Amino acid sequence: MPLTHISLRAGKPEDYRQAIFDSLYRAMHETFNVPEDNQFMTISEHDAANFRYGASFLGIARSDDLVFIQITANNTRTLDQKKVLFRRIAALLGESPGIRPEDVFVNLVEVAKENWSLGNGLAQYA
Structure with missing residues (x-):
């Protein structure tokens, strides 16, 4: 049940942003076995004064x-699965919307399964 937050500089068109969503979901589906309808993602855009990085x-x-891509997910994946995920994200974002691998920064935050409530005030995985 990944929750994905994406941050980028403001000004990219909607189809570019949607391609990021699509490529990220595809990478997670292929490498982390994320189910078909499990898409919980946000994009935040930042002007130049509010977006800093080590060039x-x-x-x-x-x-x-x-x-910047931050994925919060259950702590159930192996190191090899994580490495495959990172490579697949960079490859798919390179294909669409055309982001260079050098410009793909991924942070995986792992949490225990019981730390999720997906609605109705319930801990579905506990």
Whole structure:
């Protein structure tokens, strides 16, 4: 049950943003076995004054097209699954909407299954 928050510089068209949603969901579906209707994602756009990044941290040449992706998910995946997810996200975002792999920044936050309420005030996974 991933919850995904995406942050990017303001100004990209709607089809670009929708392509990010579609590519991210596809990567999670393929590598994390996320079910078909399990799409909970937001995009936040930021003007230049409110979007800062290390342009060359760890020797990676980032641009203003950088996308921050934070995925909160159950702590049930292996290290290999996580590595495959990261590679698949970068590959699919490269295909659509055309984001360079250097500009794909992913942070996975893992939580215990009982830390979710998906509606109705219930802990569905507890």
